[in-house]
Amino acid sequence: MSAPDSDRARVVRENLDRVRRRITDACAEAGRDPEEVTLIVVTKFFPVSDLRILADLGVRHIGENRHQEAVEKADQTRDLDLTWHFVGNLQSNKAAAVAAYADVVESVDRPKLVGALSRGAHEHDRVVDCLVQVNLDPPAGVSGTGRGGADPADVLPLAERLTQAGGLRLRGVMTVAPPDQDPAPAFRRLAEIARAVRELDPGATWISAGMSADLEAAVKASATHVRIGSAVLGRRAQIK
Numbered sequence: 164m165s166a167p168d169s170d171r172a173r174v175v176r177e178n179l180d181r182v183r184r185r186i187t188d189a190c191a192e193a194g195r196d197p198e199e200v201t202l203i204v205v206t207k208f209f210p211v212s213d214l215r216i217l218a219d220l221g222v223r224h225i226g227e228n229r230h231q232e233a234v235e236k237a238d239q240t241r242d243l244d245l246t247w248h249f250v251g252n253l254q255s256n257k258a259a260a261v262a263a264y265a266d267v268v269e270s271v272d273r274p275k276l277v278g279a280l281s282r283g284a285h286e287h288d289r290v291v292d293c294l295v296q297v298n299l300d301p302p303a304g305v306s307g308t309g310r311g312g313a314d315p316a317d318v319l320p321l322a323e324r325l326t327q328a329g330g331l332r333l334r335g336v337m338t339v340a341p342p343d344q345d346p347a348p349a350f351r352r353l354a355e356i357a358r359a360v361r362e363l364d365p366g367a368t369w370i371s372a373g374m375s376a377d378l379e380a381a382v383k384a385s386a387t388h389v390r391i392g393s394a395v396l397g398r399r400a401q402i403k
């Protein structure tokens with residue numbers, strides 16, 4: 164079998180076109196400028212060759228959720244002009260290392276991470292943009308599912324801590340919609356929380372919400388960043 168690179172590139176291009184159109188349509192419906200919405204393609208489980216295809220197609224923002232995979236891919240694509248978003252659960256003992264290559268850490272959900280990220284940013288002489296990940300799963304559900312995110316009540320203190328930490332810049336909030344239900348209420352709630360965070364720091368304007376299945380609801384609820392994996396790259400191996 165010859166390497167079906169061009170087939171893969173065609174599939175990714177068609178998928179990407181479809182996703183870009185969905186974003187444009189959702190913006191039109193919401194009366195928003197599509198320029199306000201940044202597409203992050205989440206490339207977890209997909210090879211570096213896909214990142215090259217994406218870069219060729221004008222994608223600049225890449226999301227990854229595991230440190231080991233992310234650091235290897237970032238290392239192998241240094242020749243590309245990519246912005247790296249770390250979107251996964253972060254162990255505090257990995258946080259300093261993530262600060263070495265991540266331009267944005269979207270999953271800050273506890274105070275311990277702030278110190279570790281700040282230390283890493285200093286060590287590598289970088290400034291890392293940070294989002295507070297908010298857990299909007301219904302209470303009393305199955306907890307400890309490892310989805311991550313700060314309790315809404317803990318978001319402001321955590322955001323404040325980020326504004327005070329050297330090498331880190333508070334940019335806003337992020338969420339993953341609760342599973343198996345209408346995402347709209349969670350996204351509206353996130354927008355409210357985002358407003359409160361913005362009062363703390365006017366520079367914290369980012370709202371990262373929306374994945375392949377629910378980007379329209381997120382755009383409608385003021386998302387500035389959508390994180391799209393499968394709708395662009397196809398099904399992932401079912402590990403998580």
Ligand SMILES: *Cc1c(COP(=O)(O)O)cnc(C)c1O
Pocket residue numbers: 205207228250251339374375376390391392393394
């Ligand atoms: C995998 C992942 C995504 C993308 O999910 P899709 O449903 O494939 O679009 C977005 N956000 C986070 C945090 C992820 O881990």
